[in-house]
Amino acid sequence: MKKIINTPEGFIPEMLEGIYVAHPKELRPAGNDLHCLVSVRSHPGKVGIATGGGSGHLPLFLGYVGEGMLDGCAIGDVFQSPSAEQMLAVTQTIHQGAGVLYIYGNYNGDIFNFDMAAEMADFEHDIRVETVVVGEDVASPAPLEGEDNKRRGVAGIFFVYKCAGAVARQGKSLDEVKRIALKACDNVRSLGVALSSCTVPKVGRPSFEIAEDEMEIGMGIHGEPGIRRGKLKNADAIVDEMVASILKDLPYQKGDEVAVLVNGLGATPLEELYVMFRRVKQILDESGISIHRSYVGEFATSMEMAGASISLLRLDEELKALVDAPADTPFFKQL
Amino acid sequence: MKKIINTPEGFIPEMLEGIYVAHPKELRPAGNDLHCLVSVRSHPGKVGIATGGGSGHLPLFLGYVGEGMLDGCAIGDVFQSPSAEQMLAVTQTIHQGAGVLYIYGNYNGDIFNFDMAAEMADFEHDIRVETVVVGEDVASPAPLEGEDNKRRGVAGIFFVYKCAGAVARQGKSLDEVKRIALKACDNVRSLGVALSSCTVPKVGRPSFEIAEDEMEIGMGIHGEPGIRRGKLKNADAIVDEMVASILKDLPYQKGDEVAVLVNGLGATPLEELYVMFRRVKQILDESGISIHRSYVGEFATSMEMAGASISLLRLDEELKALVDAPADTPFFKQL
CATH class of the missing domain: 3.30.1180.20 (Dihydroxyacetone kinase; domain 2)
Incomplete structure (x- = not known):
């Protein structure tokens, strides 16, 4: 294994430390957990957009947190989902009164944790969360009518972030931002x-x-x-x-x-x-x-x-x- | 050799074709030779800045041709200098009446060809060319007083492009743009x-x-x-x-x-x-x-x-x- 790292355990925490010191005017942690990244800029009344997933895919996912794209991101260890609590912390921090849209790739661990985060946000904090799961990889078959989409989410999620982020920036409603995210997924x-x-x-x-x-x-x-x-x-x-x-x-x-x-x-x-x-x-x-x-x-x-x-x-x-x-x-x- | 290419001979010409079709609003060839790239935007009276060198270093060198950085770039085959004629074609195209500054890395082939291009530009086309050769790699010893700099130019050239490009964009003279490029090299x-x-x-x-x-x-x-x-x-x-x-x-x-x-x-x-x-x-x-x-x-x-x-x-x-x-x-x- 030929890598420029210190220890396997320190790899992601140290990467995240590097991210924050390199981008102090753009990113900050939500609370004390470096795995919960949010934009330093907030826009009252704007729909928040959160994503999340495992590490090892930079610039995905956290690299798109910023103006015109995403508001926050929960990051796990390499190829590991972050926890529901981490996604909840991001959700609470980026909520600006207009609700939060989750956009993430179609992986079981992420779905499990982010669904739980969405429920906690709703029941415990009265934050409305909607979810769009991106699965656009044609390597696996398209879902039949009424079936769940089993396709993986890969690089095309960038376009979903881009379109949803742009419409959220216009001050549109959560329903409207979700409609656009789904439309990008469809296409x-x-x-x-x-x-x-x-x-x-x-x-x-x-x-x-x-x-x-x-x-x-x-x-x-x-x-x-x-x-x-x-x-x-x-x-x-x-x-x-x-x-x-x-x-x-x-x-x-x-x-x-x-x-x-x-x-x-x-x-x-x-x-x-x-x-x-x-x-x-x-x-x-x-x-x-x-x-x-x-x-x-x-x-x-x-x-x-x-x-x-x-x-x-x-x-x-x-x-x-x-x-x-x-x-x-x-x-x-x-x- | 595990590469996504067609043939070794076609690698750089096809890469360049891809560059032009991906960036049609930013880059165009100077004449018919794809190896001579210039910005589609020109600014009359601005000092032109040209660079050049071998391929295989993207985004160096050609990727920095654009607003606030460089005006043109001559590109050779992988790790090979472009020719004097190619650098001359770039020089003639980007000259806007205020002369041209060459900024490139300290490699013998490039120096030989670009010095020749500068002479041809002056004698044959009455274009004043000044040159700043970047050699900032501390892997080899610093030159003694009066000696030639034998240090290689590596990634730090980005900073020289950035500073010189910004001052040229302000409409400053060739001497002033050269002074800034040399100052960046010094630091x-x-x-x-x-x-x-x-x-x-x-x-x-x-x-x-x-x-x-x-x-x-x-x-x-x-x-x-x-x-x-x-x-x-x-x-x-x-x-x-x-x-x-x-x-x-x-x-x-x-x-x-x-x-x-x-x-x-x-x-x-x-x-x-x-x-x-x-x-x-x-x-x-x-x-x-x-x-x-x-x-x-x-x-x-x-x-x-x-x-x-x-x-x-x-x-x-x-x-x-x-x-x-x-x-x-x-x-x-x-x-």
């Missing part, structure tokens, strides 16, 4: 490819084995099984396979306008992400789908995992304006 | 640590070997030899050694104010960079040096190399205002 799809594993410090060995000439399409950001494992192909073939799976899922169609996110999982150089983006653009051009806005970089990682994901968000005029709205967070700034 | 120092090698695609094997339990303090961003190789230490011990070397070099002293950059070399997770930053802050606190502004992330990489560098810029009121000035480039935005 976003993602798929990833992994080339190497990461290592959870407390485990001390790679989460999975993958041969030097292999890749896995659809692997999750914690190393969950993907769609298929095979020989590493060239960039265009990888992107062709990924984009084809995404396009047919919604489906995205000729005439659609989209926002695109090509996201690095950690160890993959930015140069390779741009080679991939170039191919995404070619495919969308050929498909008659136009790109309204593009994001290329590390938005949701899995520590030192090599690989990338592609997310598309289908836009109408309403979502377009929200995607275009300014944002100012430690890890994402849009003018 | 910036960096040192890196490498944990793993990158692989140049056309070479197809790692640039150097390093054992699973080893690190190398002071290694350059192309794998140039460092100060010492030894067993991998814990984060605090690594940072202590790096910061001690940096502090004693200028030297930085009690009462100084600095800007700090903790830079990832490519494969090192952002979480680890924050663990390092936390320790940098502790050391500076103990040394009576205060942090005016901090940057943590990937600012100058070596593709998939694991490791990090630390840069400090000593500030006075003049440099502080320039570091704080807004910037809007594809890879760096400051509000």
